[in-house]
Amino acid sequence: MAVGVTDDDVDADAEYLVKKIMRTRAWPDPENNSPWAKDVAGIDGEVLLVSQFTLYGRLKKPKPDFSKAMGPDKARDFYQSFVERMRAAYQPDRVHDGVFGAMMNVELVNDGPVTFMLDSGHQGH
Helix, strand or coil: CEECCECCCCHHHHHHHHHHHHHCCCEEECCCCEEEEECCCCCCCCEEEEECHHHHCECCCCCCECCCECCHHHHHHHHHHHHHHHHHHCCHHHEEECCCCCCCCCCCCCCCCCCCCCCCCCCCC
């Protein structure tokens, strides 16, 4: 899961997204072939969180503008808080994260034709 943080996100936004992620039924039930039946806990899945400030990048001119993203010092604390909230909401050993601010090579295999973009919409304020 790529995690982007805006300059005005607050703890309530993180809490909203943790609940949304944990409750989203994105996997089928193999017993009855029912689609959209199981959440991550229901399949005993794992969660990989990767900080990704570029999700809030815009192309205003020929070069990218990241002014909507939270600044790195504040974002580091916010992201760590988000990771800890996910671990508290699920099995801590099943929630993994990358290194904040590092250049990382992350491989992704989409299992199906679906990608979700979750945004708190500032539910907390």
